Amino acid sequence: MKLVYTDVAIADLKRLREFIAVHNPAAAARIAAELVGKIELLANQPKMGVPVEMAPDPDTVRDVIFGKYVIRYSVHSSTIIILRVWHGLENER
Secondary structure (H helix, E strand, O other), X not given: OEEEEOHHHHHHHHHHHHHHHOOOHHHHHXXXXXXXXXXXXXXXXXXXXXXXXXXXXXXXXXXXXXXXXXEEEEEXXXXXXXXXXXXXXXXXX
C-alpha cells in the first residue's frame, strides 16, 4: 500500500523533532528516523492499529502507538493516509 502524509502530519513530525532537538539533537534525529520507520510498517500491516471509536468509520481511522508516540491514520483500498503524530503526553489531536 502507498503511504501518504497530510501536511499536518508532516508538521507534527517536524514539531516533535524540533522540540527534542533543543535538548538532544542526536536523540531528535534517532527518534524521527524510528518514527518514520515504524510508520512504513503500516504499508504491509494496515490493520495493526486500533480503531478510533469516535471516528465516523472506526475501522478506517486507526491509532497505532510506538513507544510514547501515537500515529493516527486512515486506511483506504490502496493508500494509507497518515493524519497526525503526537507524543502521548500531549493532548489528543
